[in-house]
Amino acid sequence: MEIVVRPLEKEDWTSISRIYAEGIATGVATFETEVPGWDSWNNKYIDLCRIVAMQKENVVGFAVLSLVSNRFVYRGVAEVTLYVDKDFRGNGIGEILLNELIIESEAHEFWTLQSSIFSENEPSINLHKKCGFRVVGVKEKIGQLNGKWYDNHFLERRSKII
Numbered sequence: 001m002e003i004v005v006r007p008l009e010k011e012d013w014t015s016i017s018r019i020y021a022e023g024i025a026t027g028v029a030t031f032e033t034e035v036p037g038w039d040s041w042n043n044k045y046i047d048l049c050r051i052v053a054m055q056k057e058n059v060v061g062f063a064v065l066s067l068v069s070n071r072f073v074y075r076g077v078a079e080v081t082l083y084v085d086k087d088f089r090g091n092g093i094g095e096i097l098l099n100e101l102i103i104e105s106e107a108h109e110f111w112t113l114q115s116s117i118f119s120e121n122e123p124s125i126n127l128h129k130k131c132g133f134r135v136v137g138v139k140e141k142i143g144q145l146n147g148k149w150y151d152n153h154f155l156e157r158r159s160k161i162i
Contacts, residue, residue, distance in 0.1 A: 003055055004053070004054045008050035008052045010038065010042075012059050012062070026121075027145065033145070046064075048104070050064045053096060053097050060093055061082070061083060061088065061093045061094065061097050062097070063083075065110070066078060066079045066081065076162065077111070079114050080114070106161055111158065111162040112159070114136075116139065116153070117153045119138060120150070125153050128157075134155060136154045137153075138151050138152070138153055138154065139151060139153075139154055
């Protein structure tokens with residue numbers, strides 16, 4: 001299966017929102033319960049380092065970054081958001097996206113990437129570890145979803161070149 005990674009475009013929103021909805025449906029990908037509209041989603045993520053994975057003409061995954069703080073001292077620290085179409089999980093697309101996101105982030109002088117992942121989401125935790133992230137700790141009962149408290153693994157990757 002040939003996967004091509006390219007910049008995310010507004011026209012990809014229909015596919016991105018569908019893939020995000022699939023993530024919400026798992027119950028271990030996000031505390032969000034609804035897909036926001038384009039404007040809200042677009043404003044949440046920085047304009048740099050937005051990519052999609054394409055299989056033929058179809059968007060099968062996406063990865064974006066959000067700032068962890070607006071303070072100048074944290075300008076090189078961002079949080080990773082990555083989702084893969086449910087029909088394409090387990091095919092290495094997440095690894096392709098995350099590795100490309102790392103390259104893109106370093107080109108834009110991000111020195112630390114971090115992720116907060118539901119402890120039950122072992123495939124995502126393992127993917128991040130495979131791509132050079134380390135577990136910094138576990139945020140116990142960090143949030144509730146549908147009345148249940150969840151722990152999140154907190155992972156980070158420090159650039160070796162920035």
